[in-house]
Amino acid sequence: MGTLEQTVETEVHHGPARGITRWLYTTNHKDIGSMYLWFSLLMFLLGGCMALTIRAELFQPGLQLMEPNFFNQMTTMHGLIMVFGAVMPAFVGLANWMVPMMIGAPDMALPRMNNWSFWILPFAFCMMVATLFMEGGAPNFGWTFYAPLSTTYAPPSVTFFIFAVHMMGISSIMGAINIIATILNLRAPGMTMMKLPLFVWTWLITAFLLIAVMPVLAGVVTMMLMDIHFGTSFFNAAGGGDPVLFQHVFWFFGHPEVYIMILPAFGIVSQIIPTFARKKLFGYASMVYATASIAFLAFIVWAHHMFTVGMPLAGELFFMYATMLIAVPTGVKVFNWVATMFRGSMTFETPMLFALAFVVLFTIGGFSGLMLAIAPADFQYHDTYFVVAHFHYVLVPGAIFSIVAAVYYWLPKWTGNMYNETMGRWHFWLSFIGVNVTFFPMHFVGLAGMPRRIPDYALQFADFNAVASVGAFMFGLSQLLLVYNVVQCIRVKRPATAEVWEGAEGLEWTVPSPAPYHTFAQPPLVK
Amino acid sequence: MAQLQRKHTKVVRNLLLSSVLMFGFGFALVPLYDVFCDITGLNGKVTRTGPAEPMLVDRSRTVSLQLTAVNNEAMPWLFEPMTAEMNIHPGMTGQTAFIARNPTGKTMIAQAVPSVAPAEAAAYVQKINCFCFERQSLEAGQQQEMPLLFVIDPDLPDHISKITLSYTLFDITPQLQASHYAEQPQTGRFML
Numbered sequence: 001m002g003t004l005e006q007t008v009e010t011e012v013h014h015g016p017a018r019g020i021t022r023w024l025y026t027t028n029h030k031d032i033g034s035m036y037l038w039f040s041l042l043m044f045l046l047g048g049c050m051a052l053t054i055r056a057e058l059f060q061p062g063l064q065l066m067e068p069n070f071f072n073q074m075t076t077m078h079g080l081i082m083v084f085g086a087v088m089p090a091f092v093g094l095a096n097w098m099v100p101m102m103i104g105a106p107d108m109a110l111p112r113m114n115n116w117s118f119w120i121l122p123f124a125f126c127m128m129v130a131t132l133f134m135e136g137g138a139p140n141f142g143w144t145f146y147a148p149l150s151t152t153y154a155p156p157s158v159t160f161f162i163f164a165v166h167m168m169g170i171s172s173i174m175g176a177i178n179i180i181a182t183i184l185n186l187r188a189p190g191m192t193m194m195k196l197p198l199f200v201w202t203w204l205i206t207a208f209l210l211i212a213v214m215p216v217l218a219g220v221v222t223m224m225l226m227d228i229h230f231g232t233s234f235f236n237a238a239g240g241g242d243p244v245l246f247q248h249v250f251w252f253f254g255h256p257e258v259y260i261m262i263l264p265a266f267g268i269v270s271q272i273i274p275t276f277a278r279k280k281l282f283g284y285a286s287m288v289y290a291t292a293s294i295a296f297l298a299f300i301v302w303a304h305h306m307f308t309v310g311m312p313l314a315g316e317l318f319f320m321y322a323t324m325l326i327a328v329p330t331g332v333k334v335f336n337w338v339a340t341m342f343r344g345s346m347t348f349e350t351p352m353l354f355a356l357a358f359v360v361l362f363t364i365g366g367f368s369g370l371m372l373a374i375a376p377a378d379f380q381y382h383d384t385y386f387v388v389a390h391f392h393y394v395l396v397p398g399a400i401f402s403i404v405a406a407v408y409y410w411l412p413k414w415t416g417n418m419y420n421e422t423m424g425r426w427h428f429w430l431s432f433i434g435v436n437v438t439f440f441p442m443h444f445v446g447l448a449g450m451p452r453r454i455p456d457y458a459l460q461f462a463d464f465n466a467v468a469s470v471g472a473f474m475f476g477l478s479q480l481l482l483v484y485n486v487v488q489c490i491r492v493k494r495p496a497t498a499e500v501w502e503g504a505e506g507l508e509w510t511v512p513s514p515a516p517y518h519t520f521a522q523p524p525l526v527k
Numbered sequence: 528m529a530q531l532q533r534k535h536t537k538v539v540r541n542l543l544l545s546s547v548l549m550f551g552f553g554f555a556l557v558p559l560y561d562v563f564c565d566i567t568g569l570n571g572k573v574t575r576t577g578p579a580e581p582m583l584v585d586r587s588r589t590v591s592l593q594l595t596a597v598n599n600e601a602m603p604w605l606f607e608p609m610t611a612e613m614n615i616h617p618g619m620t621g622q623t624a625f626i627a628r629n630p631t632g633k634t635m636i637a638q639a640v641p642s643v644a645p646a647e648a649a650a651y652v653q654k655i656n657c658f659c660f661e662r663q664s665l666e667a668g669q670q671q672e673m674p675l676l677f678v679i680d681p682d683l684p685d686h687i688s689k690i691t692l693s694y695t696l697f698d699i700t701p702q703l704q705a706s707h708y709a710e711q712p713q714t715g716r717f718m719l
């Protein structure tokens with residue numbers, strides 16, 4: 001016992017190890033958080049290149065640049081990489097960096113497992129991306145990989161895809177276990193549950209969602225594996241299976257998954273808006289309860305993705321009303337954010353700009369979601385660009401904008417330097433305009449009947465598609481400003497204060513900038 | 528320190544257990560889904576099979592039964608109903624047949640999968656005997672009449688006057704030749 005305490009004591013005082021082994025063997029939550037964030041940036045740029053490939057092909061009607069099969073591989077890989085490679089690891093990275101600092105913990109609860117859960121990811125995605133160079137090409141059945149497209153008719157590389165999904169599922173589950181253990185066991189004295197910053201609360205709930213649904217995803221790909229290689233018939237009607245079963249199991253995972261990608265975003269925005277409005281967050285407790293009820297409702301709405309499979313009327317109605325019910329807690333959140341800003345002393349630094357754009361554009365995405373929730377109307381919208389517009393509005397100016405806002409918000413704390421504010425604002429306005437130019441026209445072509453995941457389209461959709469492609473390149477290229485700004489922020493000395501932002505509150509702002517390698521070795525006292 | 532370690536161990540144990548349970552739950556969804564369809568009669572699956580108890584024939588009503596035959600993907604058999612539509616009184620035993628012919632040069636085995644529309648009617652169709660109960664094997668060039676014996680329950684709700692009974696025919700020859708790998712030409716993938 002005595003020796004154990006001694007090793008902990010000495011470890012507190014030494015800095016990071018040198019060279020590559022620092023990153024390979026690190027158990028430091030800040031190192032691992034940084035690696036998650038860099039990895040996610042890399043995947044964001046890769047998935048973005050695929051998105052631009054898609055938009056380049058869709059710039060004009062007809063087939064210009066690629067074969068339809070390659071186009072399908074691009075839509076599939078773009079979705080998989082953005083969901084599992086960009087958004088989820090970015091949130092895990094932010095949790096690694098910020099959760100221990102926000103609750104006054106010295107590190108994550110299970111540092112070695114933390115190292116594992118990160119280092120599985122590069123291998124999983126190498127395997128996934130390698131399928132592009134395999135015979136028969138990469139998976140081409142869409143990120144939702146519906147059977148039998150992903151079983152009977154899949155390219156041979158589907159097996160690698162399945163194992164990649166298994167690996168990132170294991171990584172996510174380990175990450176979630178770590179976050180829950182940290183939040184439950186390592187809070188500083190006095191940090192009660194109802195004093196937790198909202199980012200921590202939303203992540204706690206997200207982690208429980210991950211524990212509940214990532215194993216179901218692992219299960220569904222395992223069933224695919226068995227259907228493909230071991231002669232079972234889970235999804236094969238000839239053997240007594242049912243392809244619709246696939247959709248039920250997949251969306252049982254899939255709908256909570258979309259909340260896994262948005263709840264931490266709610267948390268981030270709930271940290272940023274009070275800071276720049278210089279007011280306490282309005283309705284803290286209602287925010288916590290709203291998050292929890294969204295998480296609960298996530299489990300009983302999955303079939304709104306499958307209104308057209310031939311469900312009975314009772315099912316259509318149940319899933320329609322349950323889905324619409326989600327608008328209530330979500331509305332509570334939006335009203336709370338607006339009420340926080342009401343009569344606040346607002347300033348508009350880059351993180352606040354992105355947070356504000358989040359509130360406005362996420363709400364638009366929420367409204368188109370409500371339109372899609374109306375079962376009889378969904379029969380027209382189903383599998384059109386209207387759906388594409390909807391989920392890109394909640395994921396790009398939703399999840400991605402919140403991640404970008406979080407990066408600008410906490411970057412001075414991470415690097416010890418202020419980023420370039422002018423460049424940050426340029427990045428914001430170019431992204432904001434780019435996102436809307438890209439995705440708003442998709443509502444119109446979708447309502448007019450343009451189907452998704454098709455490389456060619458009818459002539460009447462040409463103008464809006466050209467506009468969307470221009471917007472996509474504008475949005476994509478403007479992200480290079482973020483990369484440049486982050487690199488400059490690390491390299492150029494422009495020291496930031498410990499508090500960084502005038503109105504910032506929370507334990508993370510009580511430690512110096514940059515945050516020392518070890519923080520809160522002695523737990524702070526929270527009043 | 529040791530106390531904290533115990534707390535961590537407890538959390539990790541519980542969460543790992545939940546993950547394993549949820550993995551199992553994913554698989555449990557397969558039978559649950561079938562049970563749910565059985566109980567509610569959704570999904571158009573006929574669950575009433577075997578000999579029928581004598582029912583009162585309701586001569587005041589006539590239900591039109593449409594029969595359709597569909598071949599799944601590359602199934603090369605000729606497959607069609609003997610009559611496309613028949614009118615029958617509820618409670619009366621109906622008899623018809625489907626015709627199948629194997630035009631290929633080798634013996635093939637098929638399985639027919641039935642479906643009823645509207646799904647609400649599925650609970651009121653009783654199949655006394657159906658070719659879909661068993662696999663059908665045809666030699667090269669062989670033709671066969673496959674019988675169907677059924678009865679429609681007189682309790683059938685009044686608003687249903689037309690029932691469609693559809694069969695999809697699947698080629699299950701490759702799955703049954705489990706002793707060796709058969710290559711699927713379209714995908715180039717090897718299947719057991």
Ligand SMILES: [Cu+2]
Pocket residue numbers: 254255258301302304305
């Ligand atoms: Cu959903």
